[in-house]
Amino acid sequence: MKIKLLIFAAALVFAGVSASAQCKGKCRNGKGVYTFDDGEVYDGTFVEGKFHGKGTYIYKSGAKYVGEFKDGKRDGKGTYSYPTGDIYTGDFVAGKPEGKGVYTFATGDRYEGEFKGGKRHGQGVYIFSTGTKQTGIFENGILIEEISIERPKKK
Template sequence: MGQNCTACLKGVPAEGKNIQDMDLSKRPIGKESLQVIKEDERENIETPLQSDGGDKRYRLYTGNPNMQMSHKAREIEATLPPVDLSFEGISAYCIEDGSIYSGQFNENYEKSGKGIEIAKDGSKYVGSFKNNLRDGIGRLITAEGSLYEGEFSKGFFEGNGKLCYDKFKYEGSFINNLQHGKGKEIWNDGSCFEGMYVKGLKNGLGKFIWNDGSWYKGGFMNNKLEGHGVYCWVNGKKYEGLWADNKMNGFGVFTWKDGRRYDGNFINDRKHGKGQFKWPNGKIYMGNWEYGKQHGYGEVTYYDLKKGLLVTKKGIWEKGVRKEWVKG
């Protein structure tokens, strides 16, 4: 008589698919993914950036800057449309941090305006800069092959953007490299989530659809089902009620495709406390439950065909088994 749904809710939504740390710059990069071409000292000479002979000097880079990109980053870039920054002919320079930069500078010889930066780790950024930081609209391909296109602020993902990372895609709002605000993520296996995020975690209202067609719509807290929500299984089962720590906890209504229905309290996905169970033939049990089974005092109401009326019996149950009827 149990709902047999505990296994469906083990772990966090979609088998733990969530994004807790979007700071891609801190992720380890395998040495095998980098193909850095060493500079030829005969081809790279110190050259003032401007004709006024300013103190700021960078080495002129005369090789192919794209060869400093990691192999994976070059593979990803080959699948993307080119970004036209309309400054052909501007030289590429080796910057103190080990990156290669081609683009616009301000009066302090800081990267400002439009430019292309290939970092020492093999990643590539194309877009806007301000005071040496990525700021404005841009495209970042990391050394391990992740792709972000959207808004930057002071070097961070900030505002609206699209992120393709490992086996999922996310489109929505970011703050400080983390999903924050409204967004949507789609996984390669067909699972998807659309809703609210706070600092990289699902928080607030949202809807998660699993790849088997099951879905949940309601509250989330730190990537877990929390608060009021509706969960529908592909086999026709449905639960609407309170959730806590990814499980049915509190009052809710569970229905089956064949017409069975339970209205009452749950603890960790099990009927527990006061509740009413109704069968398709109209029979009703109302009473106490303990960890999914009738336990303690309860009343059964059913239609007696011989008498032609509703009959209510009172009894005592123990772990799902009726022990005795109670008179009176």
């Protein structure tokens, strides 16, 4: 994404875009839609040619981010939908999940808790699709200390 932003900034500086990349609206300062050569699309606010404020970015992989941007990166509250069907909703810092969030897997499993650098990190609850809840401390995406486990009551 950094390379795309550099290319985008260069296009703005030289007041020209390539044959297939295009901007509709105010892509320097204001609201606009920028379509990249590869078909990826950003629809949102721009400040000095960078994504800044609320917006939507659709990736060629099928992934989609809806939320806040700062200086061209996902930053603030947002939702990232992966092409696999997984969804993360929560805080982003410098493009990655960081802070509080909920990661819902396409399988039905869910993690609610703290993230750092895009991974489960800190206290959280992993809720399996079976209903079992595992509360613990996570580090770099791995459960390092189980605090409690709660299984659903059998009927």
